[in-house]
Amino acid sequence: MKRGKWADDPALLWQVAVNGVIKSTALQELGVAGSTVTARCRDGGQWQRILPGIVLLHNGVPSQLQRCTAALLYGGDGAVLSGHASLGAHGYAPSGSMSGVHVLVPPERHRASTSFVTVERTWRMPDGVMRGSLRCAPIARSVVDAARRARHADQCRALIASAVQRGDVSVDELAMELADGPRRYSAGPRSVLAELGTNAHSVAEIDAQKLYAKSGLPAMVFNRDLFTSDGSFLARPDGWLDEVGLAWEIDSLAHHLSPADHEATVLRRALLRRHGVVVVEHLPRTILGAPAMVLADLRSDYELARSRPRPKLYLRDALAA
Incomplete structure (x- = not known):
């Protein structure tokens, strides 16, 4: 009864x-x-x-929400989600590596990893951030913990670049979080942060910068604000070859899915061209799949840009000087 x-x-x-x-x-x-x-x-x-x-x-x-809830209850008072499970709660897209739930617990608490839960005892317990009913680590900690466990360099690169591109965290914040943690499994994230230190904001742009380094053309800067001679902001091209006034745009479809994003991209490039800029456009898959063609395009358009007067446009530093 x-x-x-x-x-x-x-x-x-x-x-x-x-x-x-x-x-x-x-x-x-x-x-x-x-x-x-x-x-x-x-x-x-x-x-x-x-x-x-x-x-x-x-x-x-069980749903992902129920798995995360169960993991926190199993971890005990003060347990905090981190890694991909935490990022999912923060609104990031699901990942194939989200099958496991990463939970942080204080060092004095003895909980064994079991089933789908990975328990990490840590002296560096972060202050929990509530996302609905789930207590999560801040985004910087979540990204670094997920990046340490990435199986492939591309996964690590995509994860970190996505967080930076969304504006949720800076490269410096990630570097500080990585420096404060253990060195074990940190080689991959450290390498990606070094790449991002050149101011690349997406995986596609990182690939583009690596390819451009083989072009033999003058140095190109990336993601820098461009101004007219009267100090008005014009645009922030993905790449800018200042010597001749050439812009390189990487059409990453993952970041131009909405009609509004696509329209803004089209208008920005039309504005650049109205100011005399030679604009070179490539898709990420072209950069990876046809690098010789991309380099040929860049060299050809560089010669085109050299053949006309350089437009009176300036980077912020040059304008200030």
Whole structure:
């Protein structure tokens, strides 16, 4: 026979649970007998043990929110999500490596990694940032923790570049976070931050800069504000060859999906051309798949730019001088 408050009010369990997830000890406090929990968590039962001591109040596939909730309950008071799970809660796109949930706990707490949860004991417990019902590490910590565990350099590069491009965190903030943490598994993120130190804001631009270094053309600067002679802001091209007034634009489709973004790109390039700028445009896949053609385009347009008077446009530093 059922005994306890929950027998008279079954909805009480869901009210006490967080996102349908509840500790076994909380069930006991509500009067749910251990034998009842065991019976309901058997194969084919109404509930399931999603983690040791943690029960999910249905027998279907748990959502990512429920997995993260269970991981935090398993981690205990003050536990904080980090890595990809935290970034997902911060609004980042899902990642193929989000199957595991990374949880930070204080060093004195003994929790073993289990099932889909990776538990990290750390002296550097961050202040939790609430995202809905989930306690998450700040974005800089989440990005660095995810980057350390990236399996491939491209994954690490895309993750860090995405965070910087969104404006959620700066290269300096990531560098400080990386420097404060352990050196283990830090080679990949350190390499990417060194690349981003040249002011590249996306994976496509990093690839472009690497290719341009092989062109034999004069030095190009990237993501610098361009002004007219009266000091008015004109644009911020992806790349700018100041010697001849040539702009290089990388059409990364991932960042121009909305009609508004596409229209802004078209208007910016039309404005550059009206001011006499030679604009070279390439897709990221062309830079990777046809580098010889891209270099030929750059050299050809460089000669075109040299053949006409340089437009009276200036970088901020040059204007100030």
